[in-house]
Amino acid sequence: DQQVKQNSPSLSVQEGRISILNCDYTNSMFDYFLWYKKYPAEGPTFLISISSIKDKNEDGRFTVFLNKSAKHLSLHIVPSQPGDSAVYFCAASGGSSGSARQLTFGSGTQLTVLP
Amino acid sequence: GAGVSQSPSNKVTEKGKDVELRCDPISGHTALYWYRQSLGQGLEFLIYFQGNSAPDKSGLPSDRFSAERTGGSVSTLTIQRTQQEDSAVYLCASSPTGIDTQYFGPGTRLTVL
Numbered sequence: 001d002q003q004v005k006q007n008s009p010s011l012s013v014q015e016g017r018i019s020i021l022n023c024d025y026t027n028s029m030f031d032y033f034l035w036y037k038k039y040p041a042e043g044p045t046f047l048i049s050i051s052s053i054k055d056k057n058e059d060g061r062f063t064v065f066l067n068k069s070a071k072h073l074s075l076h077i078v079p080s081q082p083g084d085s086a087v088y089f090c091a092a093s094g095g096s097s098g099s100a101r102q103l104t105f106g107s108g109t110q111l112t113v114l115p
Numbered sequence: 116g117a118g119v120s121q122s123p124s125n126k127v128t129e130k131g132k133d134v135e136l137r138c139d140p141i142s143g144h145t146a147l148y149w150y151r152q153s154l155g156q157g158l159e160f161l162i163y164f165q166g167n168s169a170p171d172k173s174g175l176p177s178d179r180f181s182a183e184r185t186g187g188s189v190s191t192l193t194i195q196r197t198q199q200e201d202s203a204v205y206l207c208a209s210s211p212t213g214i215d216t217q218y219f220g221p222g223t224r225l226t227v228l
Binding site for chain 1 (some may be wrong): 119121146148150156157158159160163171174206208210213214215216217218219220221222224
């Protein structure tokens with residue numbers, strides 16, 4: 001059973017416009033959420049995170065929104081740039097103390113920013 | 116500063132052979148994690164170290180998989196009697212304390228023929 005879901009495997013956006021990547025989760029014990037970007041043949045690169053006590057976190061062009069009641073988070077990239085083209089993974093941690101802080105990942109969304 | 120490094124970057128092996136994958140975490144990070152990404156799949160948690168001990172091994176898929184960490188630093192993931200389904204990219208991550216952001220290495224691509 002997937003606890004973190006990214007329902008859109010791919011997204012194409014025009015350069016300069018907003019990219020919105022979505023993520024849903026089912027485990028109400030998750031209390032920390034992260035977005036990673038991954039280029040081919042590289043490891044995931046940390047982008048931005050948010051804890052469950054907040055509903056928004058902003059870092060430059062990247063903003064993450066968390067809606068706890070809907071168990072939904074989203075990543076907004078404004079303005080989108082061709083260099084943003086990559087696979088974006090949503091991840092969550094929390095839960096029982098026995099599982100420490102392992103991350104549970106979604107399956108990823110391939111973002112393509114068209115020049 | 117130096118990030119997480121992993122070696123080898125690529126490993127091709129024959130079914131039934133043993134392999135060792137190495138991870139050098141960011142200096143000073145107490146927590147170390149192993150994940151793997153199979154073709155077309157998301158990242159799957161394997162094992163977590165806090166210092167040299169592994170409080171969470173819940174993700175190891177079988178007893179052919181083992182891992183150790185020494186000196187609170189380098190970790191090796193060993194796969195015995197490799198099978199074709201072990202083919203994947205094996206990723207290592209570290210974090211300063213274990214309850215914060217994890218930083219990933221470039222991964223080791225393992226191909227079992």
